[in-house]
Amino acid sequence: MLAAPGNEWRSAFDGKSFAGWRDPSKLDPAGDSWEIADGCFRTNPNPGLLEDLESVDEYMDFEFSFDWKIEKGGNSGVKYSIAERIFFENEKAGWAQGKRVPGRSFRAGTRGQQYLSACEFQLIEDSEPWKPMQKTGALYGLAAPETAANAATGEWHTGLLKKQGMSVEHWINGKRVLAIQLDSPEIEANLKKNPSRLEAYKKSLTRRSTIALQNHGGSMAWFRNLKIR
Numbered sequence: 001m002l003a004a005p006g007n008e009w010r011s012a013f014d015g016k017s018f019a020g021w022r023d024p025s026k027l028d029p030a031g032d033s034w035e036i037a038d039g040c041f042r043t044n045p046n047p048g049l050l051e052d053l054e055s056v057d058e059y060m061d062f063e064f065s066f067d068w069k070i071e072k073g074g075n076s077g078v079k080y081s082i083a084e085r086i087f088f089e090n091e092k093a094g095w096a097q098g099k100r101v102p103g104r105s106f107r108a109g110t111r112g113q114q115y116l117s118a119c120e121f122q123l124i125e126d127s128e129p130w131k132p133m134q135k136t137g138a139l140y141g142l143a144a145p146e147t148a149a150n151a152a153t154g155e156w157h158t159g160l161l162k163k164q165g166m167s168v169e170h171w172i173n174g175k176r177v178l179a180i181q182l183d184s185p186e187i188e189a190n191l192k193k194n195p196s197r198l199e200a201y202k203k204s205l206t207r208r209s210t211i212a213l214q215n216h217g218g219s220m221a222w223f224r225n226l227k228i229r
Contacts, residue, residue: 009065012055012226015039022054022210029106033215040222043076043215049106050095050217051114052079058208059228064161066213067225072153074125076221077140078161079118079212081182083197083204088113095217116212117200119182121161121170123214123221125153133190137170137177142187145170145177158225166205 012020016036024031033047041053059080070076088098090111098113106112120140124130132144136151149172151157160171170178180187182205191198213223 007229009227009229012064012228013041013224015224020056022056024049024051024053028104029112034213040224041213041226042223043219043221045218045220047215047217049112049114050215051112052116052212052214054082054116054210054212056210058210059163060208061164062161062211063163063229064211065225065227066159066161066223067156068123068159069156069222070123070125070153071220072125074123074153074219074221075216076123076219077214077216078121078123078159079116079214080121080161080163080209081201081204082116082118082209082212083200084117086115086117088115116214117197118204118209118212119168120214121159123151123159126151127153137172139168139170139178139180139187142190143178143180143184146179147175147177149173149175149177161211 024034029049031049031051033044033049033051034053035042035044066078087101087103089101089106090098090113095113104114122134122136122138122140124136126136133141135145136149137145151172157173162169166182168180168182169176191201
């Protein structure tokens with residue numbers, strides 16, 4: 001089990017403002033993927049600019065505690081060790097038809113998307129027949145949870161992300177569901193089919209990174225009681 005970083009917990013969300021987070025409405029162009037309601041960060045399921053909500057501060061070794069809830073059919077996550085920021089411009093409804101653009105600049109009449117390629121603590125409705133590496137608690141697409149999260153849709157749950165060096169643990173409701181080394185052969189094998197992503201991933205492990213809450217689009221997710229140390 002990982003040792004605690006040794007600092008006191010501090011609040012990472014005051015429940016009423018984007019203080020400590022990159023306020024989407026202050027970016028250029030202004031984003032509409034996130035709002036604050038009832039003391040929660042809440043996703044807009046159908047924004048004009050789809051993007052995750054990133055912290056202002058960057059971290060290397062940390063513990064991040066958060067309460068989360070998703071609706072039926074929901075899909076979200078917590079991202080860390082961010083490797084790339086990729087921008088897409090979508091001319092059609094949905095998010096599957098986007099073309100890559102060089103930065104946060106989108107033509108009028110299109111829908112923009114900023115995609116963060118990163119490690120992701122997956123949060124999803126597990127009643128669907130997902131592959132093991134897609135289930136709640138997984139390191140999405142890279143490592144399956146060792147223990148089922150059993151996190152019912154529509155209810156509040158507490159997640160805990162622990163990172164120290166290459167060691168990572170995902171916890172849900174006081175139960176550790178995954179423990180892995182980010183530089184493990186298992187993860188490298190899963191990334192080898194995409195050499196450019198593997199290279200970016202390896203570089204991300206050696207630098208500090210923001211933490212991001214995911215708006216996957218198409219469904220609502222809520223986050224509250226965010227704490228870090």
